[in-house]
Amino acid sequence: MINLFVVGISAVLLGAALQLTLPKKASLKLNYLSTAFGSLLVLTSSFLMLLKGYSNTFSFFSPIPLLKVSFHFDSLSEFFTFVISLVALSSAIYSVGYVEELVEEKKNVKLFNLLYSFFFVSMILVVTAWNGFYFLIVWELMSVLSYMMVSFDYKNRENEFAGYLYILMTHLGTAFIVISFVLLFLKAGTFDFNSFEKLSLSPQYALIVALCALIGFGMKAGIVPFHIWLPYAHPVAPSNVSALMSGVMIKTAIYMLLRFYFSFLPNLGINFGIFILTLGTLSALIGITYSFMQKDLKRLLAYSSIENIGIIFMGLGLTIIFNATGHQTLRDFTLVGVLFHTVNHASFKGLLFLASGAVLKSCHTKNIEKLGGLIKKMPTTALLFLIGSMAICALPPFNGFMSEWIVYQSLLSTFKLNNETVRLLSPLFAAALAVTGGLALATFVKAFGISFLGNPRSKHSENAEEVDTFMKTGMWILALTCIIFGIFPGLIFKLTEGFTGYVPTDNLFHLTSLIDGKSSVSNAAVLTALLTVFTISYLLIKADRTVYETWDCGLNEYNPKAQYTATGFSQPIRRIFSLILKPVRRVDVRRKAFKYYTQQMKVEEEVTPIFEKYLYLPTALSITKTADFVRSKIHCGNINAYLFYIALTLIATLIYINVR
């Protein structure tokens, strides 16, 4: 199994190296097919490892003190390897068709290919790292590689800004990660994760480490209020990369948080759990509300990632709560929910990003307002996007429903706890999750309905064409995963058994709640029932139809602009939540000579990103202002002052040496 893994990784690296020698078009095929082949091997090996319960550590010493290159395989890292290679596999196959565009644009395709393959490998290295020092190196590698791909099209101002913001936020996060590792190192004496696991820390110390880890990894995961880089970086990256970034890269942060909270610091208090739960709920609500407001297809998906990370955090918080109160079975069950939603989000968000990439490739725009009618031009992409949308809205019979159901069940189970706060708050959290679900439905009705249905709104979507087979195959893999994990949730329970310790009593189709062991859900049953009723009614009630034009109030002109726009679609919610969203409206009216005859009218409405405007921008401005002030005082240009600094430094150094 481990051989298969090594062969897989080597195939990816070898392909990436060999493609440098080939001409552009061929290099592309070689690179992505070898990445696909490699990730398929890694996928198979991690699947087998999970089933067999394989666990091993490989350590290589290095001349640098404290650094030990060690790889570790246990059920958690194998599970995340599984998720990463699943998305990488489909994204790689998709890339064969997608990256051709870069060739046409005369970009440095070989460099891009290299970055892409290395990015995949770096993510695998992150989830298998077993030494803090070494982890930081590969973590940084992953961040920098993804940064390079975000700003690959660096001449574009938007990409440049997104890349800058991303690398800035990531490094801020890395600083906190370093602090949390150093804090653990101070107690353990080494950077080995083994020794971190054996620590028994005081509650206060553990809390500080947990908070540092939360900020550090939360920055990468995109949890509110550290999410601001995500809606910029994910949309501008090429879609095959956004699928990887949004689908799996942000999950590596979840992986490390799981390590921290359940392996290194297993005794976090109930209040920390409530804190994480609240943070997750806020993230889900804010993420989806902003997502609904977007008219850029990929930015909409990026905000929706913030929402899903929020749902994962809700599960995480609940797990900590159950852990702290000693409800072992509930803790295990909820932990399965966390991992389940992680793999689900990876599959449907990956799928949606790939599908939006297909739209972008054939329409050359991701502005929903300019799309429309794509279901006839790109039928397969439309179907795939619809499958992804239904999965992300947690509708049965798809996979998103199963993991959200587990979160709901865990929220409901808190009535068994003795903690009044949790008991009273958890139905409110469930209500927040329900609004999130409702708004997710609204968001994806808008995303799918406005872009794919109706009439084309511009030349872009009128001339759209279906994408090639490679791209379709890549998307189909993820779409099938959405369906398979939805119908066989027992599969995920089987795969996560090693880490969570939860042994389900059900068969593959069924999920039984822990509240009384009697309520259960089964997507297979629902799907069978739906198909039965559908078939019977379709056979009984014949669908012979006359085709005629849409009723347009008797006006005798074809005007696709009469259709609802994306901005108009989300207007009610924008108005209802105007307190938080603070919409800004610009109306530009051009009139003819007569006052009452409008020639042209342009209405634009946008929401204010409150965290950027009221938190980050003031902070950044005050920092630069203070720095400017200090600099102008110190850097006065007077040579006497500079000599004084030198003398001062000399004296300070002498004192320091003396004291030591």
Add this chain to the structure above:
Amino acid sequence: MEVLIGIVQLLLIVILAPGVNAVIHKTKCLIRGQKGPSILQPYRDIYKLLNKRSVISDTASWISRFAPYIIFSVSVVAAAFIPVFSSKTLFHFSSDVIGFTYLMALGTLFLTLYGLDQGSAFGGLGSSREVTIAALAEPAMMIAIFTVCIMNGTSSISEIFTKLSVHPLQAFSVSSVFSLLALLMVAIAESARIPVDNPETHLELTMVHEAMILEASGRDLALIELGSLIKQAIFISFIASAIFPISGLLGFIWYLLKVFSIAILIGFIEISNAKLRFFRVPDFLAVAFTLSVISLIVHYLEV
């Protein structure tokens, strides 16, 4: 035998669905001093529509072709979750209440997509409003459902029915009054009734549900309308089943009595309220939300 009981309960809701609507309409007409159409009128309407070919827009895609069937199927399958006089519904082995609400959302998805599919301005308008109302109604519904679940210690609809029907009087508490009121308000919002939506008009300023299905005709319209009527009947049955449920034949008559009383109550609510301006609907749903939170707090105080 169990399957037979399940099928009977399912058919009962499906067959009763147009009748419930007729009772609401008849109540309104009688209060207004009108004679009103016969109780059988909706059945005649649907029968007539089912025999008509439908006209479909040339812009429409396969979504429009399949959505009516999907909307209908979702409603029928959701109806199989609801116990009428016995907890042995067709879905009693996996009748989770959260699963049930998310299944209903599948119907909403296809209905709203249907609205957008023909490229008409009205459809988009209806879909936009529908998703807004659906999203805002969710929290009230979820807390009310959670309270009922916590009260009975289970999230299975069939189990809740069994537990309630063993001791109907003891099981009924102050807090369930509040949650049922909240559910009734949600039911009004979800089934497009006054004061949230007016099923009797076709005015673009106010319409929600009608705007989405403006392009539907013939069999398509029949299926969508039947689907919505079943959805309304499901909500009413859900509430009815939570009030002093009784199993068995007596339970069946008791159920009919409760359903028609709720229908008459809705008729009274419709006649005594004006339709709210669309941006007042959040206030209405906020009241429902408050009621459900009160019910939750009262439940914890009672324990």
